[in-house]
Amino acid sequence: MLLSDIDIAKRLVDPDPHKRLVVTPIISAKEQFGPSSLDVRLSTDFQRLENMNRSHIDLNERPAADEKVYREGKRIILAANESFFLHPDEFVLASTLEFFRLPGDLAGRIEGRSSWGRQGLLVHATAGFVDPGFAGVLTFELSNAGRLPIKLTPGLRIGQVCFFQMLTRSLVPYYAKHGAKYFEATTVETSKAAYDPEITKGSHQDQNNP
Amino acid sequence: MSVTPEVRPVNALERRRFLYVLSEALEKFSRLRQILRRQQVFIRAEHAEGRSATAVDKLIHYLEEHCQMFLGNSGRVARLLRDEPLNEAEERAVTHGLRILIVHTLQIHELLLLLPREAAKPQASFLLQDCFGRKDLQASIVLTNLFSAYEYRFEDILEKVNVEQEERMALTQGGNVLCQAFGDKDNPLAWAVLAHEYGHVLDDHDAISKKILQKEATPGQVDDVTRKVEPDFGAAVIAETVADFIAAHVLGPASLMPILFVEMMQPKLRGVRRISAGHPPTPVRVQLVCEYLKQLGVTISDFEPVFEAYKLDYQRKLKDMDKDQRDGLEAMEKEAERLLSPLAKEIARKVSSLGLRRFEERDLRSARTLQQTLASKQPISSRRSRSQEDISAGLSSLKGGEVTPEQVYAVLAGLDEVPVPGSEILSAGWLYRLSSFEDVLMKTFPGETGQNVDLDAYGKYVEKTDGLLLKSLELADVHAEVLRRLSPA
Incomplete structure (x- = not known):
């Protein structure tokens, strides 16, 4: 069941902590509330993925996850009044300004805003789902499919999140899930696929990048 | 004839002083180790040929080595944490071990400036x-x-x-x-x-x-x-x-x-x-x-x-x-x-008379409330002007089909948050640290024997608290900037 504006608002002030939804800060409810969603803003934190020293990405590669981050990316933290220019065909990771805490019976989904989509800005490529029990900022993928650079500023309403009430509470919410890799993140989180057991226990090694 | 060393009860103030020193030393150690580990990863990622021992590896090894000397006393530290008496020689050994850790941590810190890719936040x-x-x-x-x-x-x-x-x-x-x-x-x-x-x-x-x-x-x-x-x-x-x-x-x-x-x-x-x-x-x-x-x-x-x-x-x-x-x-x-x-x-x-914003008692009261939010592992950049009960009552009064959008927005405006001053965030952070570090020390030194010491537990606590406070300051900064943009010129 998709939550309406009033349902979302009631969940934000639910007296029962097990049912309360946390989204903070809400700077202007009037601007941020949609009929069935809540607009979210852009934070100051970006992770740009580099390609100059990599021939390809091998999803089965098995270096330490942190090494991949350094090798493949550059972190950029802006001051609140600075800007980030996303060039055509460029792809970066960014995160919501807002910190979320979802109760065990609510799931969420982050979507772009049509106003930006019409200008070529794509928000989140494939990982828009937010698990019940998740807490932290939401990392999403930004790419510019247009032909002109796009100026992004922290605090911009970049996307929207809608919430779904589940028929029953999850038996193992995200906070209790074995191997939850992104719980209580406060910054952009890069891929931690290298921590997946299929990869950590595998023996495949990239010949080009020993 | 052997003499049994005098066992002294733990004085509460002495114990507190020791725990403060221990927490500060472990904090400095954890931060330093984290910086060096990140640097180690950076070197490995950027210089595939440099995988053999680097200077950073040696620094980490040096730090860990002196940490191990301190951990030789972990049983005594665990007992002290649990209010159990130590004799004078045991007390001296704990203090000496802690000093070794502190001195070497501070020594290594002096070399950090040689590391690239780091800037003030x-x-x-x-x-x-x-x-x-x-x-x-x-x-x-x-x-x-x-x-x-x-x-x-x-x-x-x-x-x-x-x-x-x-x-x-x-x-x-x-x-x-x-x-x-x-x-x-x-x-x-x-x-x-x-x-x-x-x-x-x-x-x-x-x-x-x-x-x-x-x-x-x-x-x-x-x-x-x-x-x-x-x-x-x-x-x-x-x-x-x-x-x-x-x-x-x-x-x-x-x-x-x-x-x-x-x-x-x-x-x-x-x-x-x-x-x-x-x-x-x-x-x-x-x-x-x-x-x-x-x-x-x-x-x-x-x-x-x-x-x-x-x-x-x-x-x-x-x-x-x-x-x-x-x-x-x-x-x-x-x-x-x-x-x-x-x-x-x-x-x-x-x-x-300089006209600076004055820290007041109400900021301290607010910091106490924010401290509780921080303890629940959430950022503390803002607060609502209205109570949950007020907002709930307002929301319950809205009936579909009977209200205008303006009435709905008027109620939803109760959810708007206002940024708190940075001084309240910082004060709440200190109050949280003072109220929580002892529990974390207990988890770091579990049991009375001092076995299974988990220094990473203290490192994670430091890292998580830093992350939440950094996020809080970032949020307060952006929040204020957005309000400036929204306000009429």
């Missing part, structure tokens, strides 16, 4: 702008080693490293430079000291201490002090007190916390020659700042346990000094007190 600049609101006085922050950290005069540091005067002038053009310890670049709690350094910037700009020295301090008063201690001591302690009062004015009691924790962690008191770089002895600073806060109507009871432990720590270290050193320090303390006590009122008046 934008949140540190935001904190200063938010506290002082003086856009006319820009100050940049550079990362330095621990011994040069928290200095305002970058020129002095350049002079120490023999940079020619002309080059010094070129390097420091374009604003004031505050120095921050490299290891504390991710540690907002330590940034409280930057408020003191920024206090010097204001003091120099407005010539506060110079005017006080010229008009208020009688020549004999200063000359006496100067003769007994060293040239310029009188002027310097007045300037330091002005900076202390400015920091306390904008941040409240939390402004003193990093100073006290770092000093408690030092194995010894510094002698008169080294301390007299201008700072009055710390007990005098604490006393004067506490009196100033009292005048501002700000209570210090939340931080009293730290003041008490610091006092004990100072007395112990004073007792351990050579007689000459001790006499010198005591004389200096008396002189500083004699000079500053009559001037404190005037310094307070001048600082209060």
Whole structure:
């Protein structure tokens, strides 16, 4: 069941902590509330993925996850009044300004805003789902499919999140899930696929990048 | 005939002092190890050929080695944490092990400046702008080693490293430079000291201490002090007190916390020659700042346990000094007190007239509430103006089909949050640290035997708290910026 504006608002002030939804800060409810969603803003934190020293990405590669981050990316933290220019065909990771805490019976989904989509800005490529029990900022993928650079500023309403009430509470919410890799993140989180057991226990090694 | 060592019950104040020192040492160790590990990963990622032992690997090994020496006492630490008595030899062994860890951690810290890819966080600049609101006085922050950290005069540091005067002038053009310890670049709690350094910037700009020295301090008063201690001591302690009062004015009691924790962690008191770089002895600073806060109507009871432990720590270290050193320090303390006590009122008046945002008792009350939010692992950048109950009642009164959009927006506006000042975030962070570190130490040293010590548990606690405070400051910064954009021109 998709939550309406009033349902979302009631969940934000639910007296029962097990049912309360946390989204903070809400700077202007009037601007941020949609009929069935809540607009979210852009934070100051970006992770740009580099390609100059990599021939390809091998999803089965098995270096330490942190090494991949350094090798493949550059972190950029802006001051609140600075800007980030996303060039055509460029792809970066960014995160919501807002910190979320979802109760065990609510799931969420982050979507772009049509106003930006019409200008070529794509928000989140494939990982828009937010698990019940998740807490932290939401990392999403930004790419510019247009032909002109796009100026992004922290605090911009970049996307929207809608919430779904589940028929029953999850038996193992995200906070209790074995191997939850992104719980209580406060910054952009890069891929931690290298921590997946299929990869950590595998023996495949990239010949080009020993 | 064997003699059973005397087992001494743990004095509550002694225990608290020990736990503060332990927590500060583990915090510094954890931060340093984290920075070095990140650097290790960076080297491995960037230089595939450098996978054999690098200098950073050696530093990590050196740090871990001395940590292991400290962990040889983990059983005794675990017992102390659980209020169990130790005999004198055991106490000495614990203290000695901790000192080894501290000394080597501080030594390694001095090499951090050689590492690339690290910069001061934008949140540190935001904190200063938010506290002082003086856009006319820009100050940049550079990362330095621990011994040069928290200095305002970058020129002095350049002079120490023999940079020619002309080059010094070129390097420091374009604003004031505050120095921050490299290891504390991710540690907002330590940034409280930057408020003191920024206090010097204001003091120099407005010539506060110079005017006080010229008009208020009688020549004999200063000359006496100067003769007994060293040239310029009188002027310097007045300037330091002005900076202390400015920091306390904008941040409240939390402004003193990093100073006290770092000093408690030092194995010894510094002698008169080294301390007299201008700072009055710390007990005098604490006393004067506490009196100033009292005048501002700000209570210090939340931080009293730290003041008490610091006092004990100072007395112990004073007792351990050579007689000459001790006499010198005591004389200096008396002189500083004699000079500053009559001037404190005037310094307070001048600082209060600067028009800075004053830290008030209500900020402390708010910080106590924010502390609880932080304990639930959420950022603490803002609060709602209306209560949950009010908003709930408003929402319940809205019936579909019977209300206009304007009525709905009026109720939803109750969900709007307002950013809290950076000083409340920082104070809440300190209150959280003081209330939570002991539980984390218990988890770090589980059981009474000291086996299964989990230093990573303390590291994660430090990292998580830093992350939440950094996020809180980022949120407050962006929140204020968005409100500026939304407000009518």
